[in-house]
Amino acid sequence: MKIWITRHGQTALNKQKLMQGLTDEPLNETGIQQAKEARKKIGDIHFDAVYASPLQRAIQTASIIANVDQKDVKIDSRIIEVDFGDYELRNYFKLGLKMTSYWAFPELLPNPKSVESVKSMVKRSQSFLKELEKKNYENVLIVCHGGIIRSLCGYLEDRKNGIKWRPKPNNCEIRVYESNHGKHTFIETFK
Numbered sequence: 001m002k003i004w005i006t007r008h009g010q011t012a013l014n015k016q017k018l019m020q021g022l023t024d025e026p027l028n029e030t031g032i033q034q035a036k037e038a039r040k041k042i043g044d045i046h047f048d049a050v051y052a053s054p055l056q057r058a059i060q061t062a063s064i065i066a067n068v069d070q071k072d073v074k075i076d077s078r079i080i081e082v083d084f085g086d087y088e089l090r091n092y093f094k095l096g097l098k099m100t101s102y103w104a105f106p107e108l109l110p111n112p113k114s115v116e117s118v119k120s121m122v123k124r125s126q127s128f129l130k131e132l133e134k135k136n137y138e139n140v141l142i143v144c145h146g147g148i149i150r151s152l153c154g155y156l157e158d159r160k161n162g163i164k165w166r167p168k169p170n171n172c173e174i175r176v177y178e179s180n181h182g183k184h185t186f187i188e189t190f191k
Contacts, residue, residue, distance in 0.1 A: 001138065001180070002140070002179075002187070004140065005152055005177070006175070007169045008031065008035075008144070009060070010028055010031035011025040011026065012025065014031075020081070020089070021087075021145075022055075024055050025057055027056075027061065032064065034172040035061045037172070042174065046139065047140060048138055048139055049137050050062050050066040050074060050141045051076050052142075052143040053077070053081065054077055058079075059075070061143045061172065078127055081147055082147035083115065085113070086115075087099050099112050122154065122161075125151040129152060146168065153169075173191050
């Protein structure tokens with residue numbers, strides 16, 4: 001099975017450099033265009049299944065990249081964005097030392113009190129992927145978010161800590177993995 005993972009297209013909140021976790025913000029015009037360009041880059045690939053988080057920006061992106069109606073996108077709350085708690089909708093550059101340090105080095109530092117932990121992110125993303133790997137798909141698209149994608153990729157790259165934090169995923173950057181009987185291989189990135 002090939003697993004195609006991407007981050008949603010740009011939103012107005014992304015453009016304003018605001019932390020956008022569980023806020024349900026749609027794509028802006030740039031985000032729609034990014035998703036259309038991503039579709040062009042991957043060609044006429046057919047996805048046996050298309051999954052997205054419950055947030056509009058992920059569902060819209062999934063529909064465009066997979067070239068399917070939004071009603072055909074399978075929604076799974078385990079791939080929703082990280083809960084940023086008290087930092088939701090705050091400017092990236094005005095988060096304060098604790099959150100800025102944690103988001104830069106989550107493998108070394110504890111999460112601030114109101115922010116979802118890496119352990120929680122890893123647990124829910126692994127649950128999702130282990131269930132997905134039991135399906136009989138040839139190609140599956142997963143559209144999610146900049147935070148949770150790091151634990152999805154961590155699982156598919158068999159990282160001991162469960163995350164691949166760097167490099168940060170860009171909007172509509174697609175990472176392709178092969179999953180074959182519990183063995184994972186990175187194939188390519190479409191930027």
